[in-house]
Amino acid sequence: MIKRSLLALSLTVAALAGGVSAEEKPLRIGYVFAMANAPALIADKEGFYREEGLNVDLKALGDGPVIQQALAAGELDVAYVGTPPVYQWFSRGLQSRILAKVNYGQAAVIVDAKSPINSLEALKGKKLAGVKKGSGMDVLLRGYVLKEKAGLNPDKDLDIIDMPPGNMNAALERGIVDAAFSWEPFVSQSLLRGSSRVLLDVNKALPNYPWYVVIALPKTLQERPDDVVKLLRAHRKAIAFLNENPDESNRIIAEVFKLEAVQGVDGKTITPEAIVAQARTRLGWSANLEASDIQFIQRLMNYSYDLGFIDKTLKTEQIVDTSYLEKASR
The missing domain is CATH 3.40.190.10 (Periplasmic binding protein-like II)
Structure with a gap:
């Protein structure tokens, strides 16, 4: 009886320790506060992170440079950010990897x-x-x-x-x-x-040109590979929700971004949801990084080098890693 009690106690302590550890180490996700990054907030609001057993700390930030600074300071593990800041900071030593696409157009x-x-x-x-x-x-x-x-x-x-x-x-x-x-x-x-x-x-x-992407630090990929795969599964679910439930997702987007109604030329009021619907004629969401997407990322890197924004030529092979997205698709 004593042995059984001790065993139960040890299992309880182990479980509590595991729970505390999970609570102490949420996956810290930053995203540029832009409509195109809707998959991040949809995954949170619809519970897709929780479905994957993922504890996250989701933060909306102003722009790509702010997010890169937070990554460099060790304040984030993963980010939803535009492609150019990723390779620009990569050229300076912050060697994040692009794991998946978030959107196209905008x-x-x-x-x-x-x-x-x-x-x-x-x-x-x-x-x-x-x-x-x-x-x-x-x-x-x-x-x-x-x-x-x-x-x-x-x-x-x-x-x-x-x-x-x-x-x-x-x-x-x-x-x-x-x-x-x-x-x-x-x-x-x-x-x-x-x-x-x-x-x-x-x-x-440039039909379906990629813009925002999901990125992670090498440290995150090394120490938390399973959580990265869970994140990308939630990311896929969020994109499926956006594409399969346009009316509901438009309502969520309008609410989160606090869009206000506008008055049309005919004097009629145009609802926030209608603004989102109009926006979706110029942007959409997809997680897959197609060959054409990777070619466009290379094109952006070439522009940046030619414009003098980076001082070295880079290749997509150095920055893009689709292996985690492939695991999330299984």
Whole structure:
């Protein structure tokens, strides 16, 4: 009887110890607070992390550089972030690995609804609202939209004005800028108000181009490989939910991002859910990293090198690791 009691006590202590350990070490996930990263919040709100037996600490952060700094400081284990910050920090020594895709599409160049500008080439000599030089979206703007697509020198042929995306629509409406390189839901908010039109939908020019990705530190991959696979299973479930339940997921997205209704040109109120539905015409979600996605990541790295944002050439083989996603698919 004493032996049995001691055995029961030891098992209880072991179980409690295991429980404490799990509580003390949640998988710390950071994500850029953007609509395209909806799979992270859907996985949390719909309980997909819990279904996989994963204890997570999910944090919404402002942008890619902030997330990379948190990773470098050891404050995060995994992140949902744009591709350019990943390889830019990789070139400086923070050797995270890209494990899966999060979304495709999201960006567009918009101009005032009554603007005479009808081509990208006509942006020469104009003012364009963009984001911080060297950031992920800036790489796409300078490398692809302006240099490759429009044949313009981004440093000489026009004036790129750095501003938060939330301010771009107002700047466009007030004539402070002639165009804006923005993303969702800001593009849809402006279009549905009737105050702008699309000059370039990047997702039409580059169908299904990847943007946000799931990344992890080598330390996380080494010490917690099973948790990484669980995370990617939850990630897949979240994407399936987004694609299979558009109305419900649109409601969740509108609520989390605190979208407000807008008034259309006909005076009718356009609901937050309708804004998300409009945004989904320019972006979507998928976990798989296809060969075309990896080729596009290489293209972004080449843009960054040519623009002087990284000082060495990189290959996708150094950064992309799909083995964990493959395990999560079994």
